[in-house]
Amino acid sequence: MVKKTGRPGYLQIADELREQIRSGSIAPGEPLPSTAQLAETFGASLSVVKMSVGLLRNEGLVVGQQGKGVFVREDAPPADDVRAELTELRTAVADLTRRLEQLEASASQRTAKS
Amino acid sequence: MVKKTGRPGYLQIADELREQIRSGSIAPGEPLPSTAQLAETFGASLSVVKMSVGLLRNEGLVVGQQGKGVFVREDAPPADDVRAELTELRTAVADLTRRLEQLEASASQRTAKS
DNA sequence: CAAGCCAACTAGGTTAACTATGTTGGCAAC
DNA sequence: GTTGCCAACATAGTTAACCTAGTTGGCTTG
Structure with missing residues (x-):
């Protein structure tokens, strides 16, 4: 979901x-x-x-x-595998970065408010 | 075209x-x-x-x-020891994900409480 | 002059509708 | 029984519309 x-x-x-x-x-x-x-x-x-x-x-x-x-796909080409994993990791890192920035933003908001 | x-x-x-x-x-x-x-x-x-x-x-x-x-993108050059770097990145991402999930969980708790 | 607002641009995400094309199974006609 | 048609379902591509959100520059207002 x-x-x-x-x-x-x-x-x-x-x-x-x-x-x-x-x-x-x-x-x-x-x-x-x-x-x-x-x-x-x-x-x-x-x-x-x-x-x-x-x-x-x-x-x-x-x-x-x-x-x-x-x-x-039946065949798991190692070179392509690396490539796929790279894109996977890249998106994962981008996702983590975004979430972290959100957290940091709300954290600084809380700090400023208090 | x-x-x-x-x-x-x-x-x-x-x-x-x-x-x-x-x-x-x-x-x-x-x-x-x-x-x-x-x-x-x-x-x-x-x-x-x-x-x-x-x-x-x-x-x-x-x-x-x-x-x-x-x-x-500024950086284009692909690294040589791709495989090693890949496993390194994988563990780093897994670690970051775990820590971020903890942070997000406590953050949402704080939100719910207030 | 400075602050702030606002319009015009940008990328990005989502949804819906339509077309083309290929596969499959059932049914009717011969 | 076999042939041929046809409806239902599948991927694939294209287009249009609507929404969110960030950036920028100009203009207005104080």
């Missing part, structure tokens, strides 16, 4: 799917749930789900087959 | 921008044209331009600054 953490929904969903793939919860060769199903289970609109899947597709984690579904 | 080659427009535009960055036509630290300008010069809609820029952003080639523009 998409949480209201300020992190965009399409990134949250992409993270979740990435995690399910990495953990083997969705095995290589297996299809992801359909976009409609994902939209329902995540409580999001079709658009954001499509954006999320598009991200994974761009990262090479999954391949889409028109009319059939989106399947987890 | 977007051609009718079957390759999606948002990929064509991303390719073009990537090329301009790689060639130095848009130097590091410099901003890309605004999305509105890009849409006009490429003869595309705002939506596809935003998708293209989103791709580059995801790749880490550029960073967006709300209200100002999208800027080419």
Whole structure:
């Protein structure tokens, strides 16, 4: 489910799917749930789900087959793996930075008020 | 300009921008044209331009600054011992995440109390 | 002159609607 | 039984609209 953490929904969903793939919860060769199903289970609109899947597709984690579904890639290319992990870490760091800045802002507000 | 080659427009535009960055036509630290300008010069809609820029952003080639523009990243050089740095970053991110979650939890407690 | 407001720009996120295209299963017609 | 059609569902791409939010520059007001 998409949480209201300020992190965009399409990134949250992409993270979740990435995690399910990495953990083997969705095995290589297996299809992801359909976009409609994902939209329902995540409580999001079709658009954001499509954006999320598009991200994974761009990262090479999954391949889409028109009319059939989106399947987890069988081969785990190490070079690409590094690349995917890099983008993952990069977004994670960006997320942490943002959250920290929010905390710092509210903290300074509290200080100034008192 | 977007051609009718079957390759999606948002990929064509991303390719073009990537090329301009790689060639130095848009130097590091410099901003890309605004999305509105890009849409006009490429003869595309705002939506596809935003998708293209989103791709580059995801790749880490550029960073967006709300209200100002999208800027080419200053640092391009990839490190050699990528793997080691990756594990180091992974543990650092995990640590930061844990600490931040603790902070956020106590912060929300304070909010609820007041 | 200085402060503050405001309009015009910027990126970013979300949603909805439409089109194109491929796959699959069932059903009717022959 | 086989063929062919067709409805339902799938991904994929595009566009438009609306909203949030940050930045900047100019103008007005005190």
